Amino acid sequence: MLSEIGSLVLRVYLIRALWTALYAHNPAPPNLPLHAIITYSTVALLLSLIFEVDGTRQLREKLRLGTIATDLLKPISIPGFLFSDGLGMTLLHAMTVIPSLLIALLLVHVDRPATAGAAAAFLAAFALGYAVNFLLNFCMNCVAFWTLETFALQLVVRWLSDLLSGAIIPLAFFPGAFQSVLLHLPFAAVYSTPLLIYLGLLRGQQIGHALLEQAAWLLAFAAVAALAWNRGRDRVVVQGG
Amino acid sequence: MVAQAWRIRLLTMLEYKANFFMWFAFTIAYHGVAVAALGATLYNFPSLAGWDFREIAFLYALWMLGHSTHNLFFFSIGDVPVYVQEGTFDRFLVRPRDVLFQIVTVPNQQWPDELALAIVWFGFATWYAHVAVDWVFLLAVPLIVLGGVLIDLAVSLMVATISFWFVRVDTLRWVVMSLEQEFTRYPVSIYTRGVRILMAYVLPYAFMNYFPAVYFLHKSDQGLTVVPWLGLLAPLVGGLWFTAAYAFWRVGLNRYQGTGS
Numbered sequence: 001m002l003s004e005i006g007s008l009v010l011r012v013y014l015i016r017a018l019w020t021a022l023y024a025h026n027p028a029p030p031n032l033p034l035h036a037i038i039t040y041s042t043v044a045l046l047l048s049l050i051f052e053v054d055g056t057r058q059l060r061e062k063l064r065l066g067t068i069a070t071d072l073l074k075p076i077s078i079p080g081f082l083f084s085d086g087l088g089m090t091l092l093h094a095m096t097v098i099p100s101l102l103i104a105l106l107l108v109h110v111d112r113p114a115t116a117g118a119a120a121a122f123l124a125a126f127a128l129g130y131a132v133n134f135l136l137n138f139c140m141n142c143v144a145f146w147t148l149e150t151f152a153l154q155l156v157v158r159w160l161s162d163l164l165s166g167a168i169i170p171l172a173f174f175p176g177a178f179q180s181v182l183l184h185l186p187f188a189a190v191y192s193t194p195l196l197i198y199l200g201l202l203r204g205q206q207i208g209h210a211l212l213e214q215a216a217w218l219l220a221f222a223a224v225a226a227l228a229w230n231r232g233r234d235r236v237v238v239q240g241g
Numbered sequence: 242m243v244a245q246a247w248r249i250r251l252l253t254m255l256e257y258k259a260n261f262f263m264w265f266a267f268t269i270a271y272h273g274v275a276v277a278a279l280g281a282t283l284y285n286f287p288s289l290a291g292w293d294f295r296e297i298a299f300l301y302a303l304w305m306l307g308h309s310t311h312n313l314f315f316f317s318i319g320d321v322p323v324y325v326q327e328g329t330f331d332r333f334l335v336r337p338r339d340v341l342f343q344i345v346t347v348p349n350q351q352w353p354d355e356l357a358l359a360i361v362w363f364g365f366a367t368w369y370a371h372v373a374v375d376w377v378f379l380l381a382v383p384l385i386v387l388g389g390v391l392i393d394l395a396v397s398l399m400v401a402t403i404s405f406w407f408v409r410v411d412t413l414r415w416v417v418m419s420l421e422q423e424f425t426r427y428p429v430s431i432y433t434r435g436v437r438i439l440m441a442y443v444l445p446y447a448f449m450n451y452f453p454a455v456y457f458l459h460k461s462d463q464g465l466t467v468v469p470w471l472g473l474l475a476p477l478v479g480g481l482w483f484t485a486a487y488a489f490w491r492v493g494l495n496r497y498q499g500t501g502s
Contacts, residue, residue: 006412010419013436018289021431026286152263156270163274173281 114200125194128214135221145232166192246346302366303450307389309355321401389449391479395486402493
């Protein structure tokens with residue numbers, strides 16, 4: 001907890017120092033004044049405190065240790081269990097978001113959501129992003145059914161998705177064609193969409209489209225996750241004792 | 242004896258070839274994401290306190306050389322707080338060899354992949370940033386890398402020693418790691434005065450890459466750089482900090498009482 005807050009203070013400080021220096025000597029990009037980019041980066045940082053809780057990591061441990069065998073005998077849905085357990089961990093973790101936000105507010109000014117409508121849409125987009133992120137993590141951990149050791153792979157995917165989801169920098173900073181592709185990848189559904197709604201950069205109909213796209217990714221990943229889970233469960237090989 | 246320890250480690254590594262490729266992909270992804278984020282940012286904002294992307298790439302490459310060399314040889318010092326917490330540190334004390342030597346040679350999964358990548362990236366960045374490769378450069382770079390290794394080593398040794406007294410040093414480790422890995426990506430001149438002084442003269446990470454880069458790229462720095470060739474003092478700063486850290490470590494070892502667990 002204390003180490004999280006310590007690293008958060010440094011990161012918020014870094015956000016302020018970096019963007020202030022960048023905006024001091026360069027023309028501001030359209031629609032993105034300094035206070036907007038600082039809000040974007042700080043809210044992204046707070047979202048990452050929630051998104052980085054990976055309840056499905058237990059699946060990998062269960063597969064490695066072989067305890068999955070007894071879990072499969074129980075009359076429960078394991079994916080459902082992982083989701084509820086992850087949600088519980090997230091809620092506990094969300095408690096750290098409040099002191100973190102207060103500390104962040106001492107260092108930077110964070111704008112409020114653009115409008116009341118934007119705030120409501122942000123919450124909806126955040127919930128959808130949370131579900132997409134859960135399913136993405138779940139699929140990654142299902143890889144352990146086949147290879148057992150997935151730690152390095154997971155970190156690689158985590159870093160790439162941080163970059164491609166707009167968690168580090170807004171996707172608008174990527175060059176033209178690449179940017180249009182990124183905006184429609186599932187990674188964008190996790191960070192970029194809620195954040196753009198928060199800042200009021202998506203409005204009216206655009207919000208509806210963005211939410212629909214998130215929902216579409218949610219369904220697609222749910223299908224992949226169900227397939228991976230069923231295939232994986234059928235070939236459980238418990239190693240050793 | 243050092244050679245023997247390294248021979249054993251090399252043989253162990255060769256036993257896990259598949260792991261090597263996995264960790265190599267991991268290393269490339271980590272640095273690739275960092276450099277791509279810098280690239281995309283500077284594509285939109287061409288000047289960061291007077292530094293362009295080419296110069297930032299060189300700044301990153303210098304840090305990467307020192308950091309990866311340190312990790313290859315001394316990574317396990319970062320585990321000392323864990324050994325102290327778990328009470329496994331005591332076994333190093335009863336064996337008839339130098340404690341630091343034993344810790345440095347604990348078998349671990351540190352491959353030379355990061356260093357190899359650092360050398361390639363440094364070669365590229367030197368060309369890309371139009372750095373003049375003369376005899377001063379060829380002579381100075383190995384010494385600056387040595388200085389960088391000693392600075393990294395000194396700080397991790399101090400954190401390890403502090404854990405003798407304050408068993409749990411996670412927060413300190415996080416803060417130090419974040420300063421070393423994230424704050425070194427940008428010119429130190431973007432920070433406020435307190436942080437600049439911290440980076441230059443308390444945990445002297447600025448000597449790993451910022452001051453040497455100021456020298457090689459002929460940049461001007463406001464406030465901290467007393468003389469343009471300050472960066473060439475990196476090995477001296479590293480040596481001083483390491484000497485101090487080692488003395489502190491010896492004191493800590495004599496006072497070490499264990500956690501009783």
